Amino acid sequence: MPHRTFIAFILPSALAMLIFIALPIVSVVVQSLFIEHERVMVTAENCGPFGCKKESHVDEAATAELRRDQPLGRFNGLGTYLDRKHLAAKEVREAFAEASGPIDFLTRVGSLPLYKALGFTLAYTFVVTPLVLILGFMIALAVNALPYFVKGPVIFASLLPMIITPLIGSLILFWMIDANGIIGASLQALFNDPDLSLKASPTLTWITLMVYGVWHSAPFAFVVFYAGLQTLPHDTLESAMIDGANRFERIRFVVLPHLMPLAIFVGLIQLMDNFRVFEPIVGFNAGASATSLSYAIYTDLRSTGAPLFGSAAATSMLTIIGICILMAPVLVRTWRDFKRRH
Amino acid sequence: MSVLTAKTSPWMRGAAIGFITLWLLMAAFPFVWTLWGSFKVQGDFFSRQDWLNALYGVQTLAETGSSFTGRGYYGAWVEREFWRSVINTGIVTGFVVVISLTFGTLGGYALSRSTARYAFWILIAALIFRAMPHITLLSGYLLPFFQLGVWGYLSTAIIVLVAINQPFTIWMLNSFFQTIPKDLDESAMVDGCSRFQAFRLVIIPVMWPGVITTGLFSFLLAYNDFAVTAVLLSQENQTMVPKIASFMGSTQVQGNVMFAVSAVVSATVPLFILVLFFQRHIVSGLTAGAVKG
Amino acid sequence: MATISLKNVSKKWAGFTGVDALSLDIADGEFLVLLGPSGCGKTTTMRMIAGLETISDGEIWIGDRVVNTLEPKDRxxxxxxxxxxxxPTMSVYENIRFPLRVRKVPRETHHERVMRAAAMVELGDFLERRPAALSGGQRQRVALARAIVRQPTVFLMDEPLSNLDAKLRVSTRAQIKNLHHELKTTTIYVTHDQIEAMTLADRVVVMNRGIVQQVGTPMQIYDRPANTFVAGFIGSPAMNLIEGDIRSGVFTAxxxxxxxxxGMPDGPVTLGFRAEDAGVADRGGQISAPVYSMELLGDASMVTVQCGKALAAVKTPKDFRIAIGAPVGITVPASICHFFDARSGHRIEHPGKD
Structure with a gap:
């Protein structure tokens, strides 16, 4: 296709991505280097019958004017990145100096906001992704063995957790695990512990969120694997049977290798999607015991009073760098494939 | 498939059926339960005495004189004006789908037909954009949008959602277009079409299934979005999902959780209908990206 | 109707030359076949003429216009x-009508022209069907009808018969030949099948690795192949090629x-002869070797022997029989021999030949 035609066709899409994805990244970089203005203080001498007293108070008008003139705030360099809410350079150094051992060090660092969010995000990503693959594969195998006429309804029901709005899905589960909801109450009865609450303990909250994550994404893995099972190489399976492979050897040597590219595809998509985990934390109202990187940005942007643009931008930058590291092996592989093909 | 299932022992079959039953329960029961519960009062759906009350509606009967009540729906739709959000969601998703598909079919077609190196780079850039958490971009939008005075409007949210969905859309359409032989555009061009005419008269008619599938996913992305709409829309322009989230903040206190439950059920219905009618498209769409592996 | 000229036309991709400085003049009404193995640049050449591939270098003329930068639709x-x-979404009728529709040919003439084109390829009964409901041969004829409906100045055909089964291929080949005879439109036809080339062409262009090997009528190419590539590509079976030496008028291998x-110079040389020109000798013969294989073709029997690394096949009468391994003598008189430079592969004329 001639270059000129190509440009004409791609232009709307490319412009949309350039203006609303690439430029905002630049904007994030710039914003992360700035910090909100301090409030303008004025000192006035207040003289009364008992002598004069110096009082300082916020000059609201001057503060508003300053904010209007320089909306970005004041230049802060990499300060925001290094402060306590982000990389917390000082605190980490202190923890390193004072910690009694590696566990103590990790506990100390893990209680810092960014590392806490990073810890949950990574734990969520790397627990949910493999579980989704395994559960999805098992459902696919089981559905594949069902008689034809029930497959349609089963697939219909299986799609629901995935198609549902994440926030709504997590709300539905949230109500069910409420101490007065069906699952919460049943669990209390089961463990005979009237104070048991899935919301109270951080560990249980983590587990709940991850269970939600698997519930939400397993249908996706299932559908892809199920489609893969429909295109199994029959010749190879049959020759494996003739060569004497039993059922499990056939799965091991023919089915799994056939599904491997699909597993990589699902795993990649899951890695990207789980790394941005956000809505369930809002839905489960779990911000106290589990925060993710996305959630941290959200709370900065929605913070009462003025949004903390600088802080949100710094976390965003760190998140973007994180996703790039996560994606690097994939990109390198795609590039190699491309080089080989051309 | 017969090769795989041949000579399955009854034991294996039983285990498979048991497993599937369990999964179906997990997948579908929460929806059934919430739908049922939305017609009860809060005292039943969140019963302090016995969760079985939610089944029989003891409190509901006591409070309203009937085992079922539409109070939650009335409260959400009328008192709290949920209908406004429904209309807003309709506007946003409608425009997002149409614009996404227009931009995406043009771009995806160009990418699928170009052998140049930059086409590859555009796809890679799109992949990276696709991986980026939406909220990171939002922190880039918010301040400039405030400054430009475009914050809070539906049109702003629409354009942003279109852009955020573009990477996904062009990837998906690109892989659909690649299944259409190039011979088709080339014969059209030799027969007298310009590139655009070939695209419009010959390729798009063949592409309808792919366009519908991609449209479904654009719809889902726009409809299910929380981050963009929650941060970019003003109170009066809120769509359903952020509206429900704001219910959560206020209703819990006032004992009106049932408003939120009813709103949640209302917002789920269109998705159900969608899966009911387009199950095949959704399945083919999910696998379209995977086929090329 | 138009002549076509290619002047030093090249197609280069990064680090790869698809077509190298090709020059060619095609006369008005000529049926020209581009012949070569896959990847030889024949399809690329045709696509450059069609405007589906950009031209890296050189000029293409159709009639009195340089068409290098013209869109396909304007050529x-x-x-x-x-x-x-x-x-696939249009009926056969709409498929054939499509070129008229997009070129804004006056509407009232459409029906008549479509029907005439359909009649020429005997498609009258299928006009309302979708392509998916047609057999391979019928689809092929729809494609032909769509090409002829507009009476363009040039026909381009890219291996149009290669997706048909052997029997259908023969009848469709005849149909194409007949169509060309009737319409007399300049036609360029790409194929890798030398039989199609021989039967259809006014002139054949043999290509390999982006370079023209020989241009000529089918008989010229068959009788006087310009190099070992052409010799080894044309004919069935292809010409036997045996490497050896000439010393004072005697070839040995x-x-x-x-x-x-x-009169032939001394030194290493490649000798070629066609299986159908040689025969089995009663006694003696220029080749004497044990039989390597013996194949019955029905109308003839093929005897193959080894001459060093090369295999040499000879066509014998259909009732000839001989056991594998038995010694056989083969007559290869100097008059049927072709000679090629051992290094470059170029043809060397020998003065003794008629």
Whole structure:
């Protein structure tokens, strides 16, 4: 296709991505280097019958004017990145100096906001992704063995957790695990512990969120694997049977290798999607015991009073760098494939 | 498939059926339960005495004189004006789908037909954009949008959602277009079409299934979005999902959780209908990206 | 109707030359076949003429216009694709009418022209069907009808028969030949099948690795191949090629000795002869070797022997029989021999030949 035609066709899409994805990244970089203005203080001498007293108070008008003139705030360099809410350079150094051992060090660092969010995000990503693959594969195998006429309804029901709005899905589960909801109450009865609450303990909250994550994404893995099972190489399976492979050897040597590219595809998509985990934390109202990187940005942007643009931008930058590291092996592989093909 | 299932022992079959039953329960029961519960009062759906009350509606009967009540729906739709959000969601998703598909079919077609190196780079850039958490971009939008005075409007949210969905859309359409032989555009061009005419008269008619599938996913992305709409829309322009989230903040206190439950059920219905009618498209769409592996 | 000229036309991709400085003049009404193995640049050449591929270097003229930068639609050509490129959402009738529709040919003439084109390829009964409901041969004819409906100045055909089964291929080949005879439109036809080339072409262009090997009528190419590539590509079976030496008018190779080559320079050389020109000798013969294989073709029997690394096949009468391994003598008189430079492969004329 001639270059000129190509440009004409791609232009709307490319412009949309350039203006609303690439430029905002630049904007994030710039914003992360700035910090909100301090409030303008004025000192006035207040003289009364008992002598004069110096009082300082916020000059609201001057503060508003300053904010209007320089909306970005004041230049802060990499300060925001290094402060306590982000990389917390000082605190980490202190923890390193004072910690009694590696566990103590990790506990100390893990209680810092960014590392806490990073810890949950990574734990969520790397627990949910493999579980989704395994559960999805098992459902696919089981559905594949069902008689034809029930497959349609089963697939219909299986799609629901995935198609549902994440926030709504997590709300539905949230109500069910409420101490007065069906699952919460049943669990209390089961463990005979009237104070048991899935919301109270951080560990249980983590587990709940991850269970939600698997519930939400397993249908996706299932559908892809199920489609893969429909295109199994029959010749190879049959020759494996003739060569004497039993059922499990056939799965091991023919089915799994056939599904491997699909597993990589699902795993990649899951890695990207789980790394941005956000809505369930809002839905489960779990911000106290589990925060993710996305959630941290959200709370900065929605913070009462003025949004903390600088802080949100710094976390965003760190998140973007994180996703790039996560994606690097994939990109390198795609590039190699491309080089080989051309 | 017969090769795989041949000579399955009854034991294996039983285990498979048991497993599937369990999964179906997990997948579908929460929806059934919430739908049922939305017609009860809060005292039943969140019963302090016995969760079985939610089944029989003891409190509901006591409070309203009937085992079922539409109070939650009335409260959400009328008192709290949920209908406004429904209309807003309709506007946003409608425009997002149409614009996404227009931009995406043009771009995806160009990418699928170009052998140049930059086409590859555009796809890679799109992949990276696709991986980026939406909220990171939002922190880039918010301040400039405030400054430009475009914050809070539906049109702003629409354009942003279109852009955020573009990477996904062009990837998906690109892989659909690649299944259409190039011979088709080339014969059209030799027969007298310009590139655009070939695209419009010959390729798009063949592409309808792919366009519908991609449209479904654009719809889902726009409809299910929380981050963009929650941060970019003003109170009066809120769509359903952020509206429900704001219910959560206020209703819990006032004992009106049932408003939120009813709103949640209302917002789920269109998705159900969608899966009911387009199950095949959704399945083919999910696998379209995977086929090329 | 138009002549076509290619002047030093090249197609280069990064680090790869698809077509190298090709020059060619095609006369008005000529049926020209581009012949070569896959990847030889024949399809690329045709696609550059069609405007589906950009031209890296050189000029293409159709009639009195340079068409290098013209869109395909502005070149007044029609093309039949290997996989036909039919529009699956349109009926056969609409498929054939499509070129008229997009070129804004006056509406009232459409029906008559479509019906005439359909009649020429005997498609009258299928006009309302979709392409998916047609057999391979019928689809092929729809593609042909779509090409002829507009009476363009040039027909381009890209391996149009390669997706048909052997029997259908023969009848469709005849149909194409007949169509060309009737319409007399300049036609360029790409194929890798030398039989199609021989039967259809006014002139054949043999290509390999982006370079023209020989241009000529089918008989010229068969009788006087310009190099070992053409010799080995044309004919069935292809010409036997045996490497050996000439010393004072005598060619020698393993199991082989040909005399009477006075006037040929001494040195290493490749000797070629066609299976159908040689025969089995009662006694003696220029080749004597054990039989390597014996194949019955029905109308003839093929005897193959080894001469060093090369295999040499000879066509014998259909009732000839001989056991594998039995010694056989083969007559290869100097008059049927072709000679090629051992290094470059170029043809060397020998003065003794008629």
């Amino acid at each position: 007044d050509i029609a093309m039949v694709f290997q996989s036909y490129g039919l529009y 393993t199991n082989m000795r040909v005399e009477g080559l006075a």
